[in-house]
Amino acid sequence: MKAYLDCGSTTWTHPQVVQEMRKYMEEDFGHPIFLYELGTRAAAAVDRAREVIAHSIGGKPEEIVFTSGATEANDIALRGVAYANRNRGRHIITTKVENPSVLRVCERLEKEGFKVDYLPVDSEGFVDPKTVEEKLTNETILVSIGNVNDEIGTIQNVEEIVKIVKERNQHTYFHVNAAAGYARVPIDVGHMGVDLLSISAHKIHGPKGAGALYVREGTRIEPIDYGYISLSALRPGTENIPGIMGFAKAVELAFDHFDAHIAHMRKLQARLMQGIEDKIPHVVLHGPRGEKRSPANVNYSFKGIEGESILLRLDMHGIAVATGSACSTRKLEPSHVLSAIGVKPEIAHGAIRFTFTWLTEEKEIDHALEVLPRVIEDLRRISPIKPEEM
Amino acid sequence: MPAEYTERSLLRYTEKVLELFRNPKNMGEMKDPTVVAVEGDPQCGDMFKMFLRIENNKIVDAKFLSFGCAANIATGSMTTELIKGKSVEEAEKLTIKQITDALGGLPALKMHCAVLAYKTLKKALQEYRAKSGGASA
Known part of the structure; x- marks a missing residue:
């Protein structure tokens, strides 16, 4: 998958x-x-x-x-x-x-x-x-x-x-x-x-x-x-x-079928956000909720761990995402967008962006939701930082 | 032409680094370590904690925790592997180059991640010297 x-x-x-x-x-x-x-x-x-x-x-x-x-x-x-x-x-x-x-x-x-x-x-x-x-x-x-x-x-x-x-x-x-x-x-x-x-x-x-x-x-x-x-x-x-x-x-x-495409993306988005918030503790949503958010974008920080590690772990399960972590950029600075909205650097390092289109399938979201909690738990176990203390 | 105009795969890891990221060695906490050292700052993107158990001047076990990227985790794995079973003196002689060479190299941008693991080791060994009251023989 x-x-x-x-x-x-x-x-x-x-x-x-x-x-x-x-x-x-x-x-x-x-x-x-x-x-x-x-x-x-x-x-x-x-x-x-x-x-x-x-x-x-x-x-x-x-x-x-x-x-x-x-x-x-x-x-x-x-x-x-x-x-x-x-x-x-x-x-x-x-x-x-x-x-x-x-x-x-x-x-x-x-x-x-x-x-x-x-x-x-x-x-x-x-x-x-x-x-x-x-x-x-x-x-x-x-x-x-x-x-x-x-x-x-x-x-x-x-x-x-x-x-x-x-x-x-x-x-x-x-x-x-x-x-x-x-x-x-x-x-x-x-x-x-x-x-x-x-x-x-x-x-x-x-x-x-x-x-x-x-x-x-x-x-x-x-x-x-x-x-x-x-x-x-x-x-x-x-x-x-x-x-x-x-x-x-x-x-x-x-x-063609633009409205249906939007509705499909909204559904995927709601499913992913709900799943992440239900299954994973100590997460921070970046950006607005509701209609003022693009239907194709979900972005969370997972406290206590680093984005590149999450990205590469997810990749091991065939899941491709992006990260706002400094470690993934040439300048080794956290995302300028996350900085501009006031996210602390240590939180920004754990940011993962999920983006999809009208052609993304629900089972892809479900696969991510199945793997992600395990990946986050594993990485948190090997981190010296406790997410609840951030 | 400036290198930045042609440089590709700046962030590409060697197979060895990826292997140690996927299957890290010596990762986790240690109960009753002889010394513990922490380096780094989560604000800067990584933090590294190393545990050593030293018996009769010999490193019998080494473990680490990492809030860091793949380079950090791989370097931690390699560093702890390289010092396990070695004497404190031998561990003190370990160089950053030996670690990164063993990894097949690291992207230039990621060298600071390797340095962090190395610095933590140095700190742990210094702490051990201070604790055991003996300088290098």
Whole structure:
């Protein structure tokens, strides 16, 4: 028995996606800008993909720019808007709990003379819209806040924050990194009022190396890379057409029966949370409970033991999870998200993230619930720290 | 090109490390140890406790507890294996390199986990010297 519960990191590629991609590698492999039949077929295919993906977030097809994933989409959004609007101002607002693909770019922009405010969050990961309001100035050109936190599943009240931003300054652009929330929570760029939004294929059973940036019509943005212009001057180079087509197929599959998918994930989530809390003492939930939590995310610390050990023990039973432990990172610092919500380092070290999708099966959750209590008990037995004393 | 641009598998463990993580040796508490030593700080991510039973200047048993990662657990296993049956002097001569070599190496990032087990051993041996009132012969 296996349980893949790290869908927040990546997912397996759906067989129908693989089949679709093969077609664009083996048959319709042409370059989309050329006029011979193979080229026009590729261009028509990309147009179809553009429509499918735009529709899934409530945008227009011409507002979609294909990228290599959310990391590149975030980079283009942040630097592209910053460079194109530096004459209006040099101030950017983001939060302390963003993905590194946002934070590292912001740090880079600081070195280039931009001023970035990293907003704090509360103990469940929510940004207080008032803190955004306080930081907004006439110089603020961009606000970037993820709609769903990838570690602790907090669903941010983006609409309310966008409203505050736009009321204060119509020209301040709003970017959302939606990689963790895409196909997990409803996204409508019109309803949310956002200008830019990043999404990724490989977290929704699409291929790795494919993603997209939504850019609202009229947004002042410039390219950060230069080269041969194929379909978009904002992202030069020959498009990854098999990736794009696989992405579109994955989107179709993910958004077909979307409500049922959400209900399925909610059920898995409730089962896992209930099981962990019933069977294992001395646990701490990270992130909110209820509707304000992504249906695809569960994150607990198991006191007195270390996350990497839990991860590797679970792996021995075919269970894949992620950890917020410092020992699993390059910098040997605990998760920046757990730190930002005020989790003590010794508790953060024992954090395990379980993430799933609509394709995760209930028996995978049950397998995890069968193995996890034993693993935790075993590791606690060999720990010098008593969980009840933490 | 800077190494960080190409480095892969920074956190990959050797088969020996994984084996000792899966089936740790000498793990658990010891009743009536001759010396006990603790090193590390849970806030920093790991804490290590070592128990030694020493009879006639010989380490007859060694055990450890770990609040740590796989590297920490594997190093604890290897360190205790290497000193069991050895004299105190021999144990004092054990180097960190001998331990990590016996593990087939550790990822550079994980060296501090190995150092923790080693430091705990040193502390335990110092404590033993202090207790038994004798310096190294």
